[in-house]
Amino acid sequence: MPTILEQSGYSADRKLKVVGTNPVKHDGPDKVTGRAKFGADLIVPGMLFGKILRSPHPHAVVKSIDTSKAEALAGVKAVCTREDFPEIPQGTGFGDMTRNIMAREKVYYDGHPVAAVAATSESIAKKALKLIVVEYEILPHVIDAVEAMQPAAPILHDYLRTTGDGSAPDEPTNIVNRLAISMGDVEKGFAEADFIIEKEFDSQPMHQGYIEPQGCVASCSEDGQIDLYCTTQGTHVFRDRLSAILKTDSSKIRVSQSEMGGGFGGKTSFYGEPVAIVLSRKTRRPVKIVLTRNEVFRCTGPVAGSKSRIKMGATKDGRIVAAESELVFQCGAFAGSAHVNGAQAMFTRYALENIEVVSHEVASNRPKVNAFRAPCVPQVVFGVEGIVSELAAKVGMDPLDFRLKNAAAEGYTTCYGVTFGPIGFVETLEAAKACDHYRSPVPEGQGRGVSAGFWFNRGGDTTGSLTVAPDGSVTILLGTSDVAGSRLSISMMAAEELGVPLDKVRAVFADTSSIGNNRVTAGSRTTFSAGMVIVDSARQAIAEMTRRAAEIWDVPEDGVTFQDGEFRPAGANVGEFDPLTIADIASRTSVSHGAIAGHTEMNVTGEGPGFGLHIVDVEVDKETGRVDVKRYTVVEDAGKAIHPLQVEGQYQGGAVQGVGWALNEEYVYGEDGRLQNPSFLDYRMPVASDVPMIDTVIVEVPNPNHPFGLRGVGEVPVVPTLAAVGNAIGNAIGIRPQSLPMSPPKLLELIDGAGS
Amino acid sequence: MAKKVHVTTTVNGDEHQYLCEPTQTLVDILRNELELTGTKEGCSTGDCGACSVIVDGDLVCSCLVLAVETDGKSVETIEGMAGGGELTPLQRNFLELNGLQCGICTPGILIAAKALLDRKPDPTETEVRFWLAGNLCRCTGYDKIIRSVLAAAEEMRGN
Numbered sequence: 053m054p055t056i057l058e059q060s061g062y063s064a065d066r067k068l069k070v071v072g073t074n075p076v077k078h079d080g081p082d083k084v085t086g087r088a089k090f091g092a093d094l095i096v097p098g099m100l101f102g103k104i105l106r107s108p109h110p111h112a113v114v115k116s117i118d119t120s121k122a123e124a125l126a127g128v129k130a131v132c133t134r135e136d137f138p139e140i141p142q143g144t145g146f147g148d149m150t151r152n153i154m155a156r157e158k159v160y161y162d163g164h165p166v167a168a169v170a171a172t173s174e175s176i177a178k179k180a181l182k183l184i185v186v187e188y189e190i191l192p193h194v195i196d197a198v199e200a201m202q203p204a205a206p207i208l209h210d211y212l213r214t215t216g217d218g219s220a221p222d223e224p225t226n227i228v229n230r231l232a233i234s235m236g237d238v239e240k241g242f243a244e245a246d247f248i249i250e251k252e253f254d255s256q257p258m259h260q261g262y263i264e265p266q267g268c269v270a271s272c273s274e275d276g277q278i279d280l281y282c283t284t285q286g287t288h289v290f291r292d293r294l295s296a297i298l299k300t301d302s303s304k305i306r307v308s309q310s311e312m313g314g315g316f317g318g319k320t321s322f323y324g325e326p327v328a329i330v331l332s333r334k335t336r337r338p339v340k341i342v343l344t345r346n347e348v349f350r351c352t353g354p355v356a357g358s359k360s361r362i363k364m365g366a367t368k369d370g371r372i373v374a375a376e377s378e379l380v381f382q383c384g385a386f387a388g389s390a391h392v393n394g395a396q397a398m399f400t401r402y403a404l405e406n407i408e409v410v411s412h413e414v415a416s417n418r419p420k421v422n423a424f425r426a427p428c429v430p431q432v433v434f435g436v437e438g439i440v441s442e443l444a445a446k447v448g449m450d451p452l453d454f455r456l457k458n459a460a461a462e463g464y465t466t467c468y469g470v471t472f473g474p475i476g477f478v479e480t481l482e483a484a485k486a487c488d489h490y491r492s493p494v495p496e497g498q499g500r501g502v503s504a505g506f507w508f509n510r511g512g513d514t515t516g517s518l519t520v521a522p523d524g525s526v527t528i529l530l531g532t533s534d535v536a537g538s539r540l541s542i543s544m545m546a547a548e549e550l551g552v553p554l555d556k557v558r559a560v561f562a563d564t565s566s567i568g569n570n571r572v573t574a575g576s577r578t579t580f581s582a583g584m585v586i587v588d589s590a591r592q593a594i595a596e597m598t599r600r601a602a603e604i605w606d607v608p609e610d611g612v613t614f615q616d617g618e619f620r621p622a623g624a625n626v627g628e629f630d631p632l633t634i635a636d637i638a639s640r641t642s643v644s645h646g647a648i649a650g651h652t653e654m655n656v657t658g659e660g661p662g663f664g665l666h667i668v669d670v671e672v673d674k675e676t677g678r679v680d681v682k683r684y685t686v687v688e689d690a691g692k693a694i695h696p697l698q699v700e701g702q703y704q705g706g707a708v709q710g711v712g713w714a715l716n717e718e719y720v721y722g723e724d725g726r727l728q729n730p731s732f733l734d735y736r737m738p739v740a741s742d743v744p745m746i747d748t749v750i751v752e753v754p755n756p757n758h759p760f761g762l763r764g765v766g767e768v769p770v771v772p773t774l775a776a777v778g779n780a781i782g783n784a785i786g787i788r789p790q791s792l793p794m795s796p797p798k799l800l801e802l803i804d805g806a807g808s
Numbered sequence: 809m810a811k812k813v814h815v816t817t818t819v820n821g822d823e824h825q826y827l828c829e830p831t832q833t834l835v836d837i838l839r840n841e842l843e844l845t846g847t848k849e850g851c852s853t854g855d856c857g858a859c860s861v862i863v864d865g866d867l868v869c870s871c872l873v874l875a876v877e878t879d880g881k882s883v884e885t886i887e888g889m890a891g892g893g894e895l896t897p898l899q900r901n902f903l904e905l906n907g908l909q910c911g912i913c914t915p916g917i918l919i920a921a922k923a924l925l926d927r928k929p930d931p932t933e934t935e936v937r938f939w940l941a942g943n944l945c946r947c948t949g950y951d952k953i954i955r956s957v958l959a960a961a962e963e964m965r966g967n
Binding site: 085313 | 855937943945
């Protein structure tokens with residue numbers, strides 16, 4: 053059967069007019085003039101300001117909450133606590149979710165919400181918070197995940213039992229889940245190895261670091277309808293979860309999205325939004341809640357920290373024969389780290405036959421983790437790719453040749469049971485070998501590191517509509533979110549399919565009441581999935597216009613062909629007719645069959661796995677331990693770059709986020725279980741002067757399951773970064789770090805240790 | 809409640825009179841009183857630069873300035889950048905070179921870049937990087953931001 057790509061008439065020399073060019077994004081002018089409306093930018097008449105009171109304790113029983121003094125303060129219109137949220141049993145997904153939004157029996161982390169206020173001004177709301185009296189019974193806490201696994205550790209949830217492979221005893225624990233992945237025979241594999249390396253690694257949680265704090269306005273009516281405006285990576289997912297925790301029909305909840313000021317996974321979950329709804333229900337007035345940066349750090353995100361033991365073996369001719377690992381991921385106070393991704397992806401890109409991975413997800417007194425670009429993958433690839441480079445050195449091979457020798461290709465069946473179709477890992481490695489950066493000698497005094505990375509890419513529930521106006525211009529209705537330009541990329545695919553100039557096409561967001569279900573915009577799925585849906589919608593519109601052209605000419609439908617935006621007779625025997633444009637047909641809607649539109653809902657499958665290779669040169673100041681990133685190149689297979697500048701932007705942005713995580717970013721807790729660095733001053737993300745230009749090489753090995761061959765480009769660029777920087781530092785100082793972040797004090801210790 | 813203070817501030821050439829609490833920041837007044845929400849608030853501690861505005865020619869974080877301090881002063885925000893319906897070379901280059909992704913840091917970065925080019929029309933890449941080191945961007949990795957500023961500077965010099 054021909055692939056979707058072949059059915060779409062794809063060939064390497066197909067001339068594309070729009071796809072592959074770099075037009076200005078349609079949401080751009082509003083964003084350079086200050087007109088674009090983000091989560092905190094909506095101002096509604098009669099609006100109240102909501103503020104949330106948060107626990108200062110990492111673990112405590114909430115014995116009582118006295119809100120009477122706050123309620124009596126002039127300007128306070130409502131106070132809400134756990135009493136205002138429906139009871140949902142503990143230990144269920146929605147039970148955890150509602151307890152993370154507003155504590156019930158206990159608080160589980162520094163910053164856990166315990167009450168909230170709506171008042172006529174922000175300053176009154178802040179004053180009111182200070183008048184709420186909460187009586188706590190403080191409990192012992194545990195921050196570190198490995199400590200939380202010990203028998204004597206304080207237990208967060210006494211009902212919790214380890215799920216997963218069924219090996220856990222029936223007793224209280226902080227180990228949420230244990231999963232095992234196994235393929236082949238690891239023992240046999242290691243027996244064949246000439247070189248075996250086994251090491252331990254650790255990483256700290258980092259924050260997604262979006263510059264826009266969560267912001268929303270909720271408005272509830274007397275008959276129970278809820279209107280929520282917010283910054284989100286998934287309006288429908290928010291709606292359905294709100295429906296579950298507020299026990300309200302989804303049809304009574306309308307979620308509209310603002311422009312989103314960065315998400316990176318962190319806006320796939322809600323925080324203040326349900327609280328704003330409850331406060332609006334109590335006051336019947338719109339309530340705005342915007343989190344502060346302190347709240348964003350203490351209570352949203354972060355990314356799971358991890359510990360790993362990794363063992364790999366290779367033969368002296370350069371074949372990796374076995375890989376084994378034991379992983380521990382923090383999930384924070386509640387389950388939900390997606391650690392299965394880490395276990396599945398850590399070795400995937402090499403054609404290994406023998407793999408064994410055991411992974412644990414562990415609760416501790418930290419905020420519940422959230423998704424971040426390739427959730428749970430970069431922090432374990434940090435270790436794997438370090439060992440791969442060391443094995444290459446032991447074997448005496450160039451690190452890229454060693455990776456090429458072991459690279460997975462079409463037909464390889466992964467440890468999680470998926471057999472790869474056409475993938476671009478080999479092409480990516482070859483492009484890396486050929487690029488100027490890799491061919492240039494390492495400058496004196498610097499170290500160079502390389503690392504490969506993989507992400508599944510995703511599909512899933514997606515709905516979209518496309519309508520053709522009587523003048524032939526086109527509107528696209530999307531229910532996905534736009535993190536960095538998907539509205540434009542999807543419009544470009546529609547313009548290409550319809551053969552109309554891009555300027556005739558505009559894509560807008562629909563709220564949850566205006567379009568069917570869409571999964572969260574995450575996992576590098578949106579341009580791929582929504583692109584599929586809109587190309588399909590465009591084809592429906594073309595089919596309908598073909599029927600109408602046939603009717604106008606009074607010929608059979610197969611007598612009409614569509615090419616370059618025009619309907620023409622399919623052959624000389626059909627008759628002589630002037631071509632009809634889309635506008636020609638669309639202008640006759642009132643005299644023919646009504647409006648022209650296409651609408652598609654799909655559970656999109658066929659995502660194409662993504663592979664990347666990063667090359668980085670660093671200089672390490674041996675007196676201070678400071679790392680200077682001198683040169684950085686990202687090589688990655690996009691499948692097809694719809695808008696190359698936007699693809700480059702994804703590569704560059706992912707790399708620099710990874711540089712931050714590699715060198716500086718971490719959550720620092722005190723003995724008291726409180727977060728010590730909840731500000732951009734103490735949690736230091738990369739600034740412009742920290743990094744060089746980031747070079748990019750876009751490889752294009754088309755995904756056969758997409759009409760334009762695209763894969764997805766958002767996640768892969770962060771995956772290899774930590775390991776690439778680690779390997780570069782290792783080559784610069786002679787010892788490869790095993791602990792993230794590779795901050796000056798840690799590097800100084802390594803440098804001093806190596807020197808003594 | 810503390811008594812409100814009467815303040816007169818010129819914003820983008822228009823005189824505004826308003827009442828504010830003595831503790832209210834300029835960014836709060838710009839966004840919530842004057843409804844000029846183009847200036848963004850990312851941290852409230854002067855670390856992210858999203859709220860950058862120009863007060864009497866000086867680049868400041870409007871979260872670190874009290875509104876009462878701007879009495880009698882002139883404030884430039886992103887809303888005033890494109891005069892007469894034409895985008896400036898800075899804005900246009902950011903669009904054409906993809907110098908923005910999500911766009912939340914963009915107003916602050918454009919204002920900061922304008923303040924730089926007002927002082928120094930021919931900055932080097934390093935100078936642009938250090939000048940913009942007070943403006944966090946989490947999407948772009950800065951590459952295309954720096955290129956956009958350098959291209960705008962070149963265009964404005966008439967090259």
